[in-house]
Amino acid sequence: MAYDYRKDYIAYQREQKKKNAKHSVCLFFAFLLGFVYLVFLLYITYVNTTLSATIEESVGAAIGLVIGQALIWPHMVSTLLAVIFSGFAFARKSRAFAMTGAVFYTLALVFHPEYFMFVILEALLCFIGFIRTP
Numbered sequence: 463m464a465y466d467y468r469k470d471y472i473a474y475q476r477e478q479k480k481k482n483a484k485h486s487v488c489l490f491f492a493f494l495l496g497f498v499y500l501v502f503l504l505y506i507t508y509v510n511t512t513l514s515a516t517i518e519e520s521v522g523a524a525i526g527l528v529i530g531q532a533l534i535w536p537h538m539v540s541t542l543l544a545v546i547f548s549g550f551a552f553a554r555k556s557r558a559f560a561m562t563g564a565v566f567y568t569l570a571l572v573f574h575p576e577y578f579m580f581v582i583l584e585a586l587l588c589f590i591g592f593i594r595t596p
Contacts, residue, residue: 479596480555489552489560489591492584496545496567499580503538507531537574540566541581548588557595564588 508531544566551559567585571578 483555483596485552485555486560486591486595488587488594489548489563492563492567492587492591493545493548493552495587496541496548496581496584499584500538500541500545503534503541503577503580507534507538534574537570537577540570540573544570544581544584544588548584548591551588551591551595555595557592560588560592560595564592 544563546563547559547566548563550556551563564585567581567588570581571585
């Protein structure tokens with residue numbers, strides 16, 4: 463049997479198409495908005511708290527603050543992973559990273575639905591970036 467060069471040629475064409483593809487603007491904005499939101503989330507969770515003042519005033523308030531910070535951790539971690547993967551997707555022009563970032567943004571939405579307005583746009587942009595990336 464003869465060697466089928468068509469498979470190699472098709473793989474070569476796919477590789478050239480991916481190499482010549484432009485970076486996705488949607489993935490860039492998803493990364494940028496996600497990074498800004500993550501900095502904002504870290505600021506309002508840890509920097510803008512009055513933990514030291516509440517410890518002096520009442521222990522109950524401090525316990526409530528620690529519980530509140532523990533409840534937001536899954537949202538924060540999934541947002542961090544989504545930002546990392548959307549950045550990789552933009553830099554590497556990778557569909558797999560774009561889909562992973564979109565899934566993590568969706569998980570962040572599920573973990574803390576009260577903050578849906580901060581992650582819904584990034585999730586949609588990652589899904590669009592996944593669709594449009596070759």
